[in-house]
Amino acid sequence: GLCPERDFKVECGGFSKRPVYSLKCVPDTSLLVTSGPPESSLQVWQVSAEDSDVIKLVSTIATENGTGQSWAKIATISARAPWVLHGSRLDRVHVTEVESRKNVYTAASRDSEKLSGLAFLDCNTLLLCCATGRLCLADIRQPQSLVEAVSVPSASCSEQWCVGTRHGAQGLELGSQAVARLSSRGLLTLTDLRKTSESLASAKATIPSPDTGAEFLCVSWAPALESCLAISGFDGTVHVYDTQSWDNSGKEAEPIFVHKGHAFGGAGGSRDPPLVTVHTWHLQKPRTLLSAASDGSLHVWDWVQPCGKCG
Template identity: 80%
Template sequence: MEAEDEWLLQSLRLYRDLHTFELQAPTRVIEWARGSRVCVAGYGQSGGNEILQLIPPPALQAKEAQGLCPERDFKVECGGFSKRPVYSLKPVPDTSLLVTSGPPDSSLQVWQVSAEDSDVIKSVSTIATENATGQPWAKIATISARAPWVLHGSTLDSVQITELELRKNVYTAGSLCREELAGLAFLDGSTALLCCVRGRLCVADVRQPRGALTALPVPAGDRWCLGTPCAAQGSGTGAQPVARLSSRGLLTLTDLRKASEPLASATARVPSPGSGAEFLCVSWAPALQGCLAVSGFDGTVHVYDTQSWDGSGREAEPIFVHKGHVLGGSGDPALVTVHTWHPQKPRTVLSAASDGSLHVWDWVQP
């Protein structure tokens, strides 16, 4: 307990706020939903995985810092059960719908968050995809620019957009490549960005019912994940750079308007590069210029300021490292499964780990 006690003492000077919560089961999704709610979900293989909508701690909605708070500051507002693991979850903007995906195939599950007089998240429908059986689980993104749409696919040749209200296919990617996808995102109502596990980026014009993909140069490395800035939602390909993170810790920033070579690159300070890629996560801060966070290598979350990066790829010094998930557990060390930024508070991050811990933290600016 000495290391944990020391960390708690350090927390008094390192953090403006620190909140911890113990989930019944670990989650690999943290998503902001309507009304500043937070959605999490279990990813166990045995079935009966909870999907929960949580009310954040009051301090997260306060303008002033509230100091260190005890555990169980989150409140469960409503929930439901999924028979399959939830590997991805996305709220549909301007609706009360959630879309989830997970093994053993690439189908999607649609959920309804019930009205205020109910605490149930109920299953509404399943979106079955062609040749879904045996395919990797689908990556998903949602938007409500014209109608509630979900962009989904497990491989480059399976990417499509489904209109949720009519259950109608409105776009199919014109590709014959079966490379597995690492992530995808809407850049705006007309453009989608796809990232393959080997790092290749493709841009799709979704106004074409069967649109060709524009492929961008492939970086060197193993498996990759994708991070698009929140500002990109609705602002097109001229927005901030796209970030990619490899399983060896290489970070590349790409301006999609000049994609022939990376805008900048650096190497994250990771403990065991190349050890795995299941939980790789990179995300831009929506309210802190040039900052991104990296996790998935161990029980820490690293925050970097990219504004001084160049194309050398040299090791970058993090401006902050959250070590809270490393301490206090028993058995195997906890591994951070996902993190996300608070949409308005500049230095506030939510992170979850394989031991079921959920942390909210706001570090002190040096």
Template identity: 75%
Template sequence: MKMKMKMKIKGKNMQRRCFSGVCVAGYEDSGGNEILQLLPPPTLQAKETQGLCPERDFKVECGAFSNRPVYGLKHVPDTSLLVTSGPPDSSLRVWQVSAEDSDVIKPVGAIAAENDAGQPWAKIATISAKAPWVLHGSRLDSVRVTEVESRKNVYTAASRTSEELSDVAFLDRNTALLCCAEGQLSLADVRQAQAPLEAASVPWAPCGERWRMGVAAQGSDPGSRPVARVSSGGHLSLTDVRKTSESLAWVKCRFPRPSSGAEFLRVSWAPALQGCLAVSGFDGTVHVYDTQRWDSSGREAEPIFIHKGHALGGADSGDGPSLVTTHAWHPQKPRTVLSAASDGSLHVWEWVRP
């Protein structure tokens, strides 16, 4: 089973951040892609590290089939809903994870996008505000916020340009951060639908590279959350959301070759480790970096850990070596990471700093 495995960690009680499941999905264009909710082994559900556990495998709790490839997959916080996106247009699909006595994930509706013919697939982010919202759009001038359950439009962006988007994120219930494929960042105030969006470019960005974005988890000061951007050429830029046109640090990732595109690139901040982030999508490895001593010299950054499990243990599917398609940090265990690859493998690993 070849799955892209766009992962989202689910919690039964998001206030307590209880790790109760992982959602994964397939991405092939042929149709019949699976969407699965996996129950993690007991050792991953515990908040504290336990001893040896005889049960080490994930179990399928429930699932569904999507007639579209799933390029984007998000769990709606505090609900049993999933939102997916993927070609051939920028519309969304909404799914209901069924009750415990059922093994079916049910399709419950769709969210259409205006003038989406020929548009790239929509990038998505979710949040629970007064009602569950989804932030979605394929281009800077098509960004919208929609109530997931009622399909009511909450916000429509105003932009003078139609730059393609690579990532979107909620900073809080009123503010969204948008990253363009060419690296520009734009802040959107959901309360001001008519305010035009302005995009700030990556300082010293090489031409022709495509970029992805990762935003640090919200801390005591939401305004100081750092943003990491990684390019298909292996460049990493750190930015403060309060000054998106300025760079805090600029380095080069230590990967053997550039990425052929940005589809599988991912950069994510560790939720419980200061200044620590992970990067994947260049090959069959996941690199962990400590950013606290980075500067703007553009030098090569040395990873503090490299997970090589997919590269060494994966099966060659005929399309070449396994490629890590996504990764996610465990919400309670600071050094535990989940990663998936193009051969359908799902790894859970804990790294130790030398």
């Protein structure tokens, strides 16, 4: 029921001279942090005051050996000060104070595995996910510590993984919520970080063509629902699953809803079918999601609750 002309109005904007592959707002500030090709530096943006509608670039956070590195994955927090967690490889993970650009933490790993995602679990604990599916925990109070949480024994060399944590994880007990991982072959695994010796559950997503690429794989937990998650990055759709009945059999799971709007949108006028590049859940409205695609389209949509599902 949303209408672009009626319900959406541009409040402010700006221009980036480089592609933006990741964008995070810095909590409790008017700052944004972005990253993207061709290397791993970050851009810090200021959402201007009321008398201006310009989002302007205010600084750049450079990384050592940044040249030639892939674009950095980023996460933000404002527990003590506005911080950004960023890195493209396991041995190049940093926590940087956004405003002063002071380095707060550097990972001690000798492993240079490529990262597919990272997150603050709380103001001291970091979760890092390698492209191979391996999870690592780090504590910024112990610069030499980097603990492997759990790996994926059955992963093939060509398989790529991404990770999703709950929005409400910050400030909660470590691992009190399950971490979800999604592979480029459509395998979904749920892990409790308090008990990493075994998987909570696993399932096979119903995707059209496995291994079509992993650049835009995305898995996310519904922040206002107990057991629902969404996945995208395989084609022009977003799938919603209810994990409540999953076990460790790894059997194929049927989505309870599939958003197909991008597949029929054609916003960019391209003959190639659009690919969903990212999606996220609305933080207050339980069944509202936002998704963007490679044709430039942005959708805000609801899904109908099946009887007895995702209560």
